[in-house]
Amino acid sequence: xxSKDYGLELKYAPGGSLMAEGTRIEGYASLFGLADQGGDIVxxxxxxxxxxxxxxxxxxxxxxxxxxxxxxxxxxDEIREDEKGLWVKGRLLPEIAQAREAAALIGAGAxxxxxxxxxxxxxxxxxxxxxxxxxxxxxxxxxxTFPMLAEAKIxxxxxxxxxxxxxxxxxxxxxRAE
Numbered sequence: 001x002x003s004k005d006y007g008l009e010l011k012y013a014p015g016g017s018l019m020a021e022g023t024r025i026e027g028y029a030s031l032f033g034l035a036d037q038g039g040d041i042v043x044x045x046x047x048x049x050x051x052x053x054x055x056x057x058x059x060x061x062x063x064x065x066x067x068x069x070x071x072x073x074x075x076x077d078e079i080r081e082d083e084k085g086l087w088v089k090g091r092l093l094p095e096i097a098q099a100r101e102a103a104a105l106i107g108a109g110a111x112x113x114x115x116x117x118x119x120x121x122x123x124x125x126x127x128x129x130x131x132x133x134x135x136x137x138x139x140x141x142x143x144x145t146f147p148m149l150a151e152a153k154i155x156x157x158x159x160x161x162x163x164x165x166x167x168x169x170x171x172x173x174x175x176r177a178e
Contacts, residue, residue, distance in 0.1 A: 023074070023092040023103055029114045029141045031085035036148040039130040047081050049121075050138045062140040063090050065098050067117055069140075073099040076141060088114070088141050102143055113147030116140070 032044045054060060061079055065071040076090035092099040105111040121135040 023094055023099070024090070025074075025092065025106070025143075026089035027087070027114060028085045029079075029088045029116050035130055038148065039128075041126075041130055041132050042085075042136070043132050043134045044083070045081065046133050046136050047079075047086050047138055049135055050118075051079060051081070054138075061088075061138050063092075064117070064140050064142040065102060066144055067115065067140070067142045071098055072096070073102055073143065079138075079141070086116070086138075086141075106143075111143055111145055113144045115142045115144040115147060117142065 030042050030047075032042055032046075035041050061076050062069075062072055063074040063076050065073045073096050074090050074092040076088050078087075078089040080087055092103050094100060094103075102111060116136075116138060117140040119137040119139065120131075120133060121137055123131045123133045123135075126132055
């Protein structure tokens with residue numbers, strides 16, 4: 001059965017080995033075949049048509065902070081499906097205050113998840129009542145505090161993000177000392 005629900009959905013998704021290198025981040029925003037806390041399972045190939053449509057019109061999936069459309073914090077330079085899931089690579093924009101905060105939080109280990117915002121195009125239920133998402137329209141991938149799956153964690157901290165966080169702390173101390 002195809003889903004006829006065309007409302008935007010938010011999905012905290014497995015980040016695999018998300019890593020930050022300065023303001024660059026990469027990892028898995030979604031892994032195929034794993035049930036999330038809502039009982040949804042993304043099927044291999046679910047993003048292909050959406051990514052093709054975006055590329056055809058020269059558009060991109062947005063990088064948001066905590067799914068807030070008023071808070072873009074960077075750009076995804078590369079998004080692709082592979083045998084494991086939806087892999088993303090992008091960069092936080094240092095000109096954006098929230099992106100600098102995100103880099104500091106990543107460096108400190110306080111933020112460690114990715115999450116997808118999407119609209120279901122086609123889905124069916126399996127024998128256990130879980131929704132198998134076979135096609136989704138991907139709108140955004142967010143950095144989040146609480147991913148839907150326990151596996152949705154940053155794999156390791158980045159030296160660059162830690163150094164950036166330390167620089168922000170030093171600048172804050174210097175400003176307070178004035």
